[in-house]
Amino acid sequence: MSLKKITFNDRQIICQEEDTVLDALLRAQIDIPHACRQGVCQSCMLRSLQTAPPPAAQNGLKDVLRHQNYFLACLCYPQQDMSVSLGADSGAFATATVVGKDMLNADTLRLTLQCPDIPDYYAGQFVNLKRADGLTRSYSISNNRKQRHKLEFHIRRLAGGRFSEWAHAELAIGDSLAVSAAQGLCYYLPGRAAQSLLLIGSGSGLAPLAGIISEALDQGHTGPIHLYHGSRNMAGLYWTAEMRRLARQYPNFHYSPCVSGGEAGQGVCKGRAHELAMSALPDLKGWRIYLCGHPDMVHQAKRQAFLKGAAFQDIHADAFHIGATTPA
Ligand SMILES: Cc1cc2nc3c(=O)[nH]c(=O)nc-3n(C[C@H](O)[C@H](O)[C@H](O)COP(=O)(O)OP(=O)(O)OC[C@H]3O[C@@H](n4cnc5c(N)ncnc54)[C@H](O)[C@@H]3O)c2cc1C
Structure with a gap:
């Protein structure tokens, strides 16, 4: 078995063969920001101080960060001893204040934050929210960027989920949260206004x-916009009235709520959202595709969209990976 030595500040720890650098640091009680553990949220970015990190640990990083030996601790199985430090970006959090909390359905909270120092963003991107004790999770921005300093999130409560349970039950109006x-890359870019x-x-x-x-309609997108929103049952759907109102207001916006189980209510389709979309729209050549939510759905829909002709660079996806638990 090959053990590698990781040096972090003044501490030296041993990384077991099957462990990532993140596993090893957390096992040694070193508090590294982390969330998805899949290389998506990038909150566990570290810098290798003496040696180049394994290329697989730099997947998804910008070139400029790769050149400076930044890497993602959750993807890094070290091939040699490493000396590492926290990445510069890891500490870049702004302070936000909770200004709104309301329920969209029994399990989904709309959380509204006021954040005067947030750098510019696009609706659809995600941020990492960090509690005072350092617990960090990724959530997608659901509002239009016209409201520049306001951020809205839809947070689904997971039974036993540390951040989501806390946000639903304990986080209060007036409390502070840190925001990265x-x-x-899952956002609307103007241009190609007639694209489907x-x-x-x-x-x-x-x-x-x-x-x-909201961004696309505001910017005068003229091509057809088809939304398929899926849930297991009727209770899991939300914002149906708002989406129907938008569909009445904008003739190019088409909304299909879908449920995969139980009775489908009036105007709701029965079946899985991505399967219904793929059978209703046989040719996706020239289309721009956005896929968000459960990782299995996102991966299947990505593949199907590609097979139906969508160009790889026109498929934008955010899989909501839920972090595995910290090793004991
Ligand atoms: C790019 C991105 C964007 C995202 N956007 C959103 C969004 O807009 N809205 C949203 O709701 N989520 C989003 N997520 C998911 C979100 O980041 C969190 O992963 C999610 O809210 C769960 O966090 P948690 O702390 O509540 O659960 P965790 O504490 O991380 O637990 C996750 C699950 O594991 C189970 N679990 C926890 N501990 C144990 C244990 N010891 N043994 C067994 N099981 C255990 C829990 O019961 C829970 O079901 C996004 C994720 C990514 C990567």
Whole structure:
């Protein structure tokens, strides 16, 4: 078995063969920001001080960060001893104040933050929210960026989930939260206003899609915009009245709420959102696609959209990976 030595500040710890650098640091009780543990949220970015990190640990990082030996601790299985420090970006959090909390359905909270120092963002990107004790999770921005310093999130309560349970039950109006700069490539860019758009979301995956739709309509997008929002049952759907109102207001916006189980209510389709979308829209050549929510749905829909002709660079996806638990 090959053990590697990791030096962090003045401490030296041993990384077991099957462990990532993040596993090893957390096991040694070193408090590293982290959330998704899948290389998506980038909150565990560290810098290798003497040696180049394994290339696989730099997946998704900008070139400028790769050149400076930044890497993601959750993806890094060290191939040699490493000396590491916290990445410069890891500490870049602005302070926000909770200004609104209301329920969108029994499990989904709309959390509104006022954040005067947030760097510019696009609706649909995600930020990392950090509590005072350092617990950090990623959430997608659901509002239009016209309200520059206001951020809205849809947070689904997971039974036993540390951040989501706390945000639902304990976080109060007036409390502070730390907010990272916005990240991710799942957002609406103006230009190609006549392009057809397909958006598919499951559960709170509606959050980034709602922001993208609002942005596109505001910017005068003229092409058809199709939203499929899926849930297991009727109780899991939300914002149906708002989406129907938008569909009445904008003839190019088409809304299909879908449930995969139980009775489908009036105007709701029966089936899985991505399967219904794919059978209703046989040719996606030239379309721009946005996929958000459950990782299985996102991965399947990505593949199907590509097979139906969508260009790879026109498929934007945010899989809501839920972090695995910290090793004992
Ligand atoms: C890019 C991105 C964007 C996202 N956007 C959103 C969004 O807009 N809205 C949203 O709701 N979510 C979003 N997520 C997911 C979000 O970041 C969190 O992962 C989610 O809210 C769960 O966090 P938590 O702390 O509540 O749960 P965690 O404490 O991380 O637990 C996750 C699950 O594991 C279970 N669990 C916890 N501890 C144990 C244990 N010891 N043994 C067994 N099971 C355990 C919990 O019961 C829970 O079901 C996004 C994720 C990513 C990566």
